[in-house]
Amino acid sequence: MSQAKKENKIEKDIRDSRKTKLDDSFIIKDFLEYVPYELGGMNMLHTKVPQIEEIIEDALANAVREGQPQLVSVVDRIDLTDPFIFFQNAAQVDQHRVFWRSAEEDFVMAGSGCASQMFTASQNRFHELQKAWNDLRAKAIVYDPFEQKGTGVVALGGFSFDSAEEEKTPWESFPDSQMTIPAFLLTNRNGESYFTTTVLIYPEDHEQQIVHQILEQRALLLKESRDVPDLPERLHATELNPEDWKASVKRATDDIKQGILDKVVLARELRVTFKDPVQIAAVLRELVNTQENSYIFAVESGGDYFIGATPERLVKVEDQQLVSTCLAGTTPRGKDAEEDHALGQQLYHDPKNRQEHEFVVRMIREAVEACCYNVEIPKAPVLYPLSNLQHLYTPVRATLENGYTLLDVVERLHPTPALGGMPQKASVTYIRENEYLNRGWYAGPIGWFDRSNNGEFAVAIRSALIQGKEASLFAGCGVVEDSDPEAEYEETAVKLKPMLSVLGGL
Template sequence: MVISNLMLTNQQQLQQFLARGIKRATALQRQILCSFTTEAPVFDAVEIFRSGMTLVNECMYWSTPDRSLRLTGIGSAVTAEANGTQRWRQITQQLKQIKQVTLQSAPAEIPGTGPLWLGGFSFDPLQPNKDEIWRAYPDAQLMIPGFLFTVSNNRYWITVNVMVGASDDACKLADELIKKQYALLNGSSESNPTREPQSPAALKVDQGDAAYWKQAVSQAVDKILQNQLQKTVLARKVLVRSEQPFRPADVLRNLLEMQPDCYHFAISRGSCCFLGATPERLTAVQGSRVDAACLAGSIARGNNETEDRELAEYLRNDMKNRAEHAFVVDMLQHTLEPFCETVQAKNQPELMKLQYIQHLYTPVTGTLKPNETILSLLPELHPTPAVGGFPREEAIQQIRILENMDRGWYASPIGWVDSQGNGEYAVALRSALIDNRDAWLFAGCGIVADSNPEDEYAETCLKLRPMLSALGGHHNEK
């Protein structure tokens, strides 16, 4: 009854707000984006995502490691899309155009509400061998969801976003939107049949051509020793096939439970869903403050406390890992400096310990210059040396030649930006693309002069473990 009364009140307020938008659209003789936010009863963000997948083609979930911000976007009120090397400029221009015709009810200081753009970018717009599995994910795509469910610092919000024109009827439109909202909330209830437990399925895991990938590592090392580049990053793809369709919401739920100290994301487009649990932030902007992170240098967790400490100590003192990490820190600082008044990084890396793996980690902070936004930073930061290599163009060219696959949105910026230019993007690592009974898993590692193909292959296997576990079922490898 609480939800019912709250929704009834919202419908009256929403109708009045839409009427204002229609009046403005009439005056301007063009469509207006109306963004109406209200505080909401408690909801389960993952179940909203599950419910949305049964009703619309576009859904997205995104959350921070501490869960202080959880976003679930259902449907699309507006979509900005671009392909090719001009994607950053084109997306920025499209966002500016929509901002000019936006009517927003909520104050902009409520984090994660209002006309928020959710989405991501491909790793390489010049990838010569586009793969059909990424057909639903262009080089750049951000959307303002029709319904945005936000959990921000333990408060719950719902934002309704809709384009209105002079011919729209505020009463009829408000009624339609509230009914859709009810359907989403009802679909997230315990009566939803897709929440029924699913018996573990048999999974066939195809690791791909290991010999080919190891040979690619050797070729990359040769290029580095010939001084053609300093570092590249090679990834590989694993196909997991299930006897029954995967449930992306279940996989997402498993990732949240198994990998709690990560960014979590799920981007559903039709029958496909790209999702993952990544430890790596690309950048975050709030006002003038910018935060970024360096995550380079990895080793397994120990089987016991003593072994774990020994492995951590080895990682801290290993020259290869420390050199790789220091290189990424230095590059990140130099990349941010033209956009910032100040940039600071700690002198020594910390350890980030996850379930199966531990990383060297250094946070970097800065003070953004006036008129710069998170969209100013993305094309400069991506791809970082941690996922691309250095020098950037030479490293990416080697990736195109040696990987023999389309990364799609793997290792790319995934996140959000608001109307003020604030936002946060993570690097889409430890991820999988699910399509019905198939799941393609991705993992990679940095290749430098003293890289060993066997060690690098073992590292990719380690990085694949979280997603393999989250898929559930019984694994049968070949």
């Protein structure tokens, strides 16, 4: 096809798109010819600048015609881009930054700005958020010739552990449920970078002003930089009520023996102060470098950050294929191979840890079988090693039934016995009434989903709430009838190490 014919085809696609009803989302797959250009020294974008103007013009015209805002999303392929520099640059653009790194594949997302947000605060929060997402994506115009997961209109965020918790301190900046559609999203997958621009255009907006702002912010985000921030310098670390926490573990074992519940997970808090405000990009990079088999996440909200390196996937869905994880039972890594093996074998054959793990397997099986078929679960766990911990691990695979979504599964799984206890409702109530901290988003579902119903949620453990020069770190352990308070305390100390190591050292 000649260049002239290609350009005529592009123009025809754009004209046809303007005639398309907007009741359903649609994608123009061949709407542009990829011609690289450079703007202000930033990475190469493979889109013509005039095309952005035409896209905004079309979206603005539709907003005026319909008398309501129009969400429009454009995906470009760009030169391979460092996500940590992107995240650091994003601080100059907006106070809505998000980050996600997969534990099992070459897949990273870093987002800046807020094209739209979804909030819910009720017992039906997963259902309500799914409905809001369906409405939003149905009306979105998406220009995406690549169709890679995690591009286009993508929502990232999380949920609190307990929607019925009334205490807000210190989580005032994090609502019960919050999913953000970034204005700008870098997606790195399999050695390639994609750049999504998503804009909510109002009927009264000015076309040239929007285009200028998009190009200006792109230049800031994709600017190459050698200015890499340092890790924080820690001044103090204070354990909150350690003896009271141990006493709460003892009370829980007594309550379990009396049949009030079978198991409960109790968490504790470590408060840390720093010399200067924490540079989140530096912490993320160090977590990625040191926590190889963990999901690395960060969500900025109201100037505060929730950040972590969790080994525990809650659920992943891709092309209707579901993967979940049973991860319960913990021991440290050894100083050498012989000690490491001995600790692993001790964990594997320990009745308390095997019982705790079986609780998780049983509950996840029931939840997955309610909305899936072809469910596959191994009969016995294996050891799952991390940099300083090892866990008992059982994978779960299945095919999601038509009519169910990722959030339907999240709702059924949260909280697993590894984070709440057994029975589920009784343990959450027990935690609310007896734990010495407000969990907020700690141990809640955190993750993402895209317009194709791909997505993944992890359990937000091994995490910290960072507020300027201060941080709260969290760790918990499963309590059963023969739990020893001192041993459980030592287990939580080990679980705090991944975050402590990047927040001023151990």
